[in-house]
Amino acid sequence: MAGESVTLIGLWSSPFVLRVKWALEVKGIEYQYVEEDLSNKSAMLLQYNPVYKKVPVLVHDGKPLAESLVILEYIDETWKQTPLLPHDPYEKAKARFWSRFVDEKCVPALITTFFKGGEEQQKAGQEVRENLKILEGGIEGKHFGGEKIGFVDIAIGWLGYWIPIVEEIVGINLIDKELMPKLDAWFHDFLEHPVIKECIPPRDKLLNHNKASRKVSTSSST
Amino acid sequence: MKSEVKLLGAWPSPFVTRVRIALNMKSVEYEFLEERLESKSQLLLQSNPIYQKIPVLIHRDKPLSESLIIVQYVDDVWSSHSPILPSDPYDRAIARFWAAYIDEKWYPTMRSIRGAEGIEEKKRLIEEVKKGLGLLEEVFKNSSKGKGFYGGDQLGMLDIALGGFLGWLRVTEIANGVKLLDQGNTPELVKWAQRFCEHDAVKHVMPDTGKLIEFAKTLKR
Numbered sequence: 001m002a003g004e005s006v007t008l009i010g011l012w013s014s015p016f017v018l019r020v021k022w023a024l025e026v027k028g029i030e031y032q033y034v035e036e037d038l039s040n041k042s043a044m045l046l047q048y049n050p051v052y053k054k055v056p057v058l059v060h061d062g063k064p065l066a067e068s069l070v071i072l073e074y075i076d077e078t079w080k081q082t083p084l085l086p087h088d089p090y091e092k093a094k095a096r097f098w099s100r101f102v103d104e105k106c107v108p109a110l111i112t113t114f115f116k117g118g119e120e121q122q123k124a125g126q127e128v129r130e131n132l133k134i135l136e137g138g139i140e141g142k143h144f145g146g147e148k149i150g151f152v153d154i155a156i157g158w159l160g161y162w163i164p165i166v167e168e169i170v171g172i173n174l175i176d177k178e179l180m181p182k183l184d185a186w187f188h189d190f191l192e193h194p195v196i197k198e199c200i201p202p203r204d205k206l207l208n209h210n211k212a213s214r215k216v217s218t219s220s221s222t
Numbered sequence: 223m224k225s226e227v228k229l230l231g232a233w234p235s236p237f238v239t240r241v242r243i244a245l246n247m248k249s250v251e252y253e254f255l256e257e258r259l260e261s262k263s264q265l266l267l268q269s270n271p272i273y274q275k276i277p278v279l280i281h282r283d284k285p286l287s288e289s290l291i292i293v294q295y296v297d298d299v300w301s302s303h304s305p306i307l308p309s310d311p312y313d314r315a316i317a318r319f320w321a322a323y324i325d326e327k328w329y330p331t332m333r334s335i336r337g338a339e340g341i342e343e344k345k346r347l348i349e350e351v352k353k354g355l356g357l358l359e360e361v362f363k364n365s366s367k368g369k370g371f372y373g374g375d376q377l378g379m380l381d382i383a384l385g386g387f388l389g390w391l392r393v394t395e396i397a398n399g400v401k402l403l404d405q406g407n408t409p410e411l412v413k414w415a416q417r418f419c420e421h422d423a424v425k426h427v428m429p430d431t432g433k434l435i436e437f438a439k440t441l442k443r
Contacts, residue, residue, distance in 0.1 A: 051323065051357070063312055070318045077311040089298035090284055096291050101272065134272055 006031035009045060009057040011038060012201050013209050015158035016068040017056040021199045022154045023075045027082050069099055072155060084151040098138055099155035106131045106159065113174070114166050114210075115217050125172045128163075129179075136180040153190050160187025161200055165207050169214060227252035230266050230278040232259060233429055234437050236329075237289035238277040240386035244293045246423035247377055248300035290321055293382055307379050313365075317372075320361050321383040328354040329387060332394055332402075348400055352407055358384060359408040366410075370417050377423060385418045389429045393438055396431070 008024065008031050010017030024031050036045055036055050048057045048064035057064055058071045060078070065071050076084045085092050109131060112124035135156070163174050177184045190196060229245070229252050231238030245252055257266055257276050269285035270278045278285050279292045281299070286292050297306040307314050332351045338344040358380075365372045365380060372380035395402050403412050419428055 060312075065312075065315050065319065067319055067322055070315050070322065073318065074311055074315040077314065089295055090281075090286070092298065093286050093291050093295040096294070097286070097288060100288060100291070 004030075005059075005061055007034060007059040008032070009034045009036050009042075009048070009059070010055045011036055013206060014055060015162055018158055018199060018201075019068045019154055020056045020058060020071050020075070022157075022196060023072050023084065025195050025199060026084070026149060026154065027075065027079045029075070029079055069103065069155060072099075072151065076151065084149075084154060086150065094138075095151045095155075098135070098152045101131075101134070102156045102159065106135075106156075110159075110163070110166060110174075113172060114170060114214060117218070121170070121172070125170075125174060128174050129176065132159075132175060132180055132183060136183040139182045139186055149190070149193065149196075157187065157190040157196065160191050161203075161206075165203070165210055168207065169211055226282055228255055228280040229253070230255050230257055230263070230269070230280070231276045232257050234389075234434055235276055236386040236390055239389070239427055239429065240289045240382050241277045241279060241292050241296070242427040243377065243382050243386065243423050244296045244306060246427065247304045247306065248296060250296070250300055289386075290325065290379075290383060293379065304376055306373070306377070306382065308373070316361075316365070317379040320358065320380055323354075324358075324380075324383050324387075328358070332387070332391065335394055335398065344398065348398065348402070351394075351402055355402060355408050355411060359411050362410050362414060366414075371414065377418075377421060381414075381418060385415075385424065388415055388419060389431060389434050392431045393434045396435065397438070 006024070006029060008017070008020055010021070010033060012035065021033075034044075036042060038055070041053060045055070045057060046053055048059060049055075049066040052066055054066065056068055056071060057066050058074070059065075060074075065074055072084065085095055106128060109124045109127040113121055113128055116124065160175075166172075167174050175184055175187070191200065227245070227250055229238070229241060231241070231254060233256065242254075255263075255265070257263055262274060265280075266276065266278060267274055269280055270276075270287040273287055275287065277289055277292060278287050279295070280286075281295075286295055293306060307317060328351065331347055331354065335344055335347045335351070338347055361380065362372055365374075365378070367374060369375050372378045372384075377385075391402055394400075403415055405412060418424055
């Protein structure tokens, strides 16, 4: 739209940034992308997200927003084409529930599985599998929201790309194709969608990046 | 119809208080089913199998959990009056951002004061809580636009999100001999807290501080 400026401050390796990218792309919104260097945070980032100093940050006509799920809802409410959240209040609430479930339960367990070792890692891995089984139970139809790409797909689809990379690096199976067939199929379908596929960072690059960050973390733990 | 809306809850829970305030604002009649914390009811386990926690709202037999999700649902369904979220998308996003901050950063810090090891750690956590309230004071000034609540003339999302914790905030102050909300650091929030607790939608559901202190004594460390 003329006169409108949308900037996404992000990091190529962040799934939370990818969520926002996906939402912008699916809605066909024009935006400027700025890559942030988290080891040397820009003045812009510190100004726009003083509370967390993290990405993603969306700036729309000079007004900044942080926290990916908050940004997703803002995008959906501001640009009404290709609605992401369902219209029905109960379905909307369920969509919010699943998105929060991933952030609050799956992500911490996945991080522990990735960065820790020994028993702690095994326990966390078990937790990830249990959480994925719960997600399996929540899928209705082709996507979380039914037949079209919606809010939950965009909020949690990244797991289908990141988890196999974690599995490869730590050697623990998390997505069990037998126990979670719907989830597995859904991840594949989602990541094959042309708009979605185009934004995904290259696998080798992401794999190597994550391997390196794991090395740094495990060698620097006292 | 009263039985159309059921709320599974417990009087000391700040999360349950939030939902009750929202339902009161919207004049929704509901059946309050008090959960006993020592033994979870079948209904709770059935309707919230994932977290097995309160509050759970059951509307026309469909269950919902997570207090802020429930509050937004109540706002969406009973939309004809007393809006909880503002209408402008950016203002809504700001409200959601700070509500998430309260749940993910501020409240966990306050809650951990109780089990903190040593005086230094307690002091550090208390300072962090106060710093957070300082941020929320600034948000209040921007959001209220000179009116009495985060939502302006009416209660809004942040009033409910933060206000639900006022009982436990007072308990924390008394238990640690400190003031978390004070005239020096958060003068506007001091006044807001009083206004909030006197609000019609709040005053009958905000747990009494004395009762909370007694209740807190029964909790396992």
